[in-house]
Amino acid sequence: MDGYLTRRRHEQLRTQVRSFIAEEIRPRLPLEGVDARLDSTLVRLMARRGWVGLTIPKVYGGRGEGHVAKLVVTHEIARVSPGLAAELQACQLGLAGLLNLGSEPLKRTWLPRIAQGEILPTITVTGRDSGSHIKGITATARKDGDVWIINGGKAWIGASHVADIHCVVLRTSERTGDDCLTAFLVEADREGVQPLPHQESVALEGFSFGEVRFNDCRIPDGNRIGDVGQGEEVASSSSVLYGRLNLGAVALGILEAVLDAVVEHTTQRHLYGKPLIKHPVVNDQVGAIQANVTSARMLAYLAAHLLDRGEDADTELMTAKYEIAEKAVASATLAMEIIGAYALFPGESPIAQLLLDAHAMRPPAGTPGIQRLRLGQQAAGLTKGTSWSRRFASPRHPGMLARLSGD
Numbered sequence: 488m489d490g491y492l493t494r495r496r497h498e499q500l501r502t503q504v505r506s507f508i509a510e511e512i513r514p515r516l517p518l519e520g521v522d523a524r525l526d527s528t529l530v531r532l533m534a535r536r537g538w539v540g541l542t543i544p545k546v547y548g549g550r551g552e553g554h555v556a557k558l559v560v561t562h563e564i565a566r567v568s569p570g571l572a573a574e575l576q577a578c579q580l581g582l583a584g585l586l587n588l589g590s591e592p593l594k595r596t597w598l599p600r601i602a603q604g605e606i607l608p609t610i611t612v613t614g615r616d617s618g619s620h621i622k623g624i625t626a627t628a629r630k631d632g633d634v635w636i637i638n639g640g641k642a643w644i645g646a647s648h649v650a651d652i653h654c655v656v657l658r659t660s661e662r663t664g665d666d667c668l669t670a671f672l673v674e675a676d677r678e679g680v681q682p683l684p685h686q687e688s689v690a691l692e693g694f695s696f697g698e699v700r701f702n703d704c705r706i707p708d709g710n711r712i713g714d715v716g717q718g719e720e721v722a723s724s725s726s727v728l729y730g731r732l733n734l735g736a737v738a739l740g741i742l743e744a745v746l747d748a749v750v751e752h753t754t755q756r757h758l759y760g761k762p763l764i765k766h767p768v769v770n771d772q773v774g775a776i777q778a779n780v781t782s783a784r785m786l787a788y789l790a791a792h793l794l795d796r797g798e799d800a801d802t803e804l805m806t807a808k809y810e811i812a813e814k815a816v817a818s819a820t821l822a823m824e825i826i827g828a829y830a831l832f833p834g835e836s837p838i839a840q841l842l843l844d845a846h847a848m849r850p851p852a853g854t855p856g857i858q859r860l861r862l863g864q865q866a867a868g869l870t871k872g873t874s875w876s877r878r879f880a881s882p883r884h885p886g887m888l889a890r891l892s893g894d
């Protein structure tokens with residue numbers, strides 16, 4: 488089974504994605520080198536189909552399809568190109584803050600253009616100096632009359648070099664309290680925005696994720712997302728409500744690709760006069776990977792359905808991201824053993840690349856350590872504040888409830 492509790496519209500979408508993969512993605516593979524990371528052709532084709540704006544409500548020109556639809560698209564693409572799926576999902580991350588905390592003029596200006604695929608956005612939070620410690624952000628925004636002046640650097644930003652706008656979280660107060668950060672929408676072509684030369688990475692071919700510097704970049708106060716001091720809410724809502732499921736979806740696609748590679752290898756390679764899969768030990772190992780794929784699919788689809796239904800899904804989203812990424816790493820490691828020497832040659836097997844791609848799913852939207860920290864706090868009743876999914880999924884926040892039709 489490909490998905491769980493999906494509707495006809497989800498399966499129609501899956502068929503469209505598979506056609507797109509066959510017609511547009513496969514002929515362009517492999518997406519090797521920095522040039523492929525700087526080429527936005529494929530992500531823009533996907534954006535034009537409305538796949539960046541799947542969760543944007545129809546009132547803002549989006550498809551209003553919700554998170555299950557987004558999951559279908561993301562893991563199907565990740566199954567053939569984890570880097571492209573990473574880029575597509577990165578362009579969806581900034582939507583949470585804009586939809587839930589952005590001003591009406593900001594939403595009316597930008598959401599229809601994002602929904603049409605005319606504009607690719609990012610979520611630009613991480614700094615080399617901060618990582619998981621969001622209150623450690625040092626890049627600043629300083630108010631000067633009606634404008635803000637932005638300075639500092641951001642690192643490992645998804646779609647950094649191909650996007651048209653950045654949803655940037657910056658320090659606006661020297662204090663370290665909950666209100667020390669503020670979010671802003673910054674156009675990529677604004678004076679003072681400078682992407683640094685893109686470094687090559689060992690993982691996620693075709694994915695632009697690099698550094699952006701802001702040098703005395705002046706932006707109007709109208710570009711502020713939410714109130715002054717709400718930057719951590721913009722970042723956390725993006726990470727919890729979009730990032731965890733999105734990265735879980737990419738990890739699911741990687742896991743499916745691992746299974747595809749292992750099945751192909753073990754059914755075609757013969758040892759002792761029979762296919763590898765007919766040897767009980769190998770059969771057992773492939774069975775373990777299949778179990779990981781099935782349980783990862785269940786985790787991802789359940790979390791997405793809960794989110795679309797407006798249920799409290801924070802724990803399920805966290806668990807899905809954590810477990811699926813760990814299963815992807817464990818399965819790819821086991822696959823390296825099954826495929827043996829062939830696994831060490833990219834021309835023979837994609838498995839070593841998939842192992843690196845699986846590892847790349849660990850740091851973003853909460854490292855494994857951070858997820859276990861949060862889950863442990865939750866188990867012990869030490870969690871502060873309300874659930875993000877409850878808070879932004881209520882009917883008062885139509886941004887998250889893309890559809891309230893009961894499906």
Ligand SMILES: Cc1cc2nc3c(=O)[nH]c(=O)nc-3n(C[C@H](O)[C@H](O)[C@H](O)COP(=O)(O)OP(=O)(O)OC[C@H]3O[C@@H](n4cnc5c(N)ncnc54)[C@H](O)[C@@H]3O)c2cc1C
Nearest residue numbers: 610611612613618619643644645847850851852854856857
């Ligand atoms: C593929 C990919 C895509 C990304 N996309 C984006 C993006 O679009 N936008 C963006 O802003 N950023 C993005 N990032 C950056 C990502 O958000 C950071 O990698 C993440 O926040 C973790 O930071 P770090 O890598 O610096 O690790 P660190 O925070 O330095 O963590 C290092 C280690 O310390 C542990 N650790 C840290 N804090 C704690 C703690 N409190 N308790 C216990 N252990 C702890 C971690 O678990 C980890 O093992 C992306 C990264 C990757 C790899």
